[in-house]
């Protein structure tokens with residue numbers, strides 16, 4: 410049984426007062442939390458405030474990135490154990506914005522996944538094709554390459570807790586979401602590759618989310634797809650009202 414997940418990626422938005430008000434509003438607006446795991450991923454500077462604000466609620470907190478070394482002279486970086494120590498339980502790895510603007514590669518994503526798992530953080534491992542790749546018909550190859558390279562060197566047991574997030578780059582922040590059928594097609598393909606490489610039991614257990622212009626208006630249709638286990642939400646996770654509607658999609 411894969412428990413559905415709704416994760417919010419705040420990207421580089423909000424200061425403390427806004428973050429605290431958001432959590433208060435969200436707590437007030439969640440009236441019927443069904444069987445769904447909710448994760449909020451604020452910028453590093455807000456992690457401590459949000460972790461404090463969600464105490465006593467079912468919400469979990471994740472970071473948006475992590476370095477792969479445990480400590481050392483790496484100015485500006487944050488180690489996995491530092492996040493865990495703070496109370497983070499999830500961390501986004503390999504988001505397309507990091508691949509696009511900050512030189513993230515499959516190899517560095519792989520290092521981050523291993524380091525995060527090493528301290529008990531659950532990675533939300535992002536992958537997805539660009540518009541050009543979709544238009545040239547290489548979506549499946551690109552997503553498969555990112556998946557297999559990202560998971561390189563990990564065993565089936567190690568990858569079972571990982572949450573994969575399929576985020577087509579052309580659907581991020583554009584208002585142009587993949588159709589539920591498009592998302593299902595790629596996600597079921599990825600699940601098939603996981604089953605093939607590890608085992609069908611592992612393939613059945615790994616949660617795979619969709620991300621890219623998810624809104625209250627399209628959440629139900631997305632969640633109806635059998636292989637889609639939840640969503641990673643950018644813009645619509647910044648307002649408590651829209652995030653609450655997405656969480657309470659059922």
Ligand code: 13P
Pocket residue numbers: 418504576580581582583584620621622623641642643644645
């Ligand atoms: P949007 O929901 O704003 O398209 O962003 C998706 C995303 O990048 C989540 O990580």
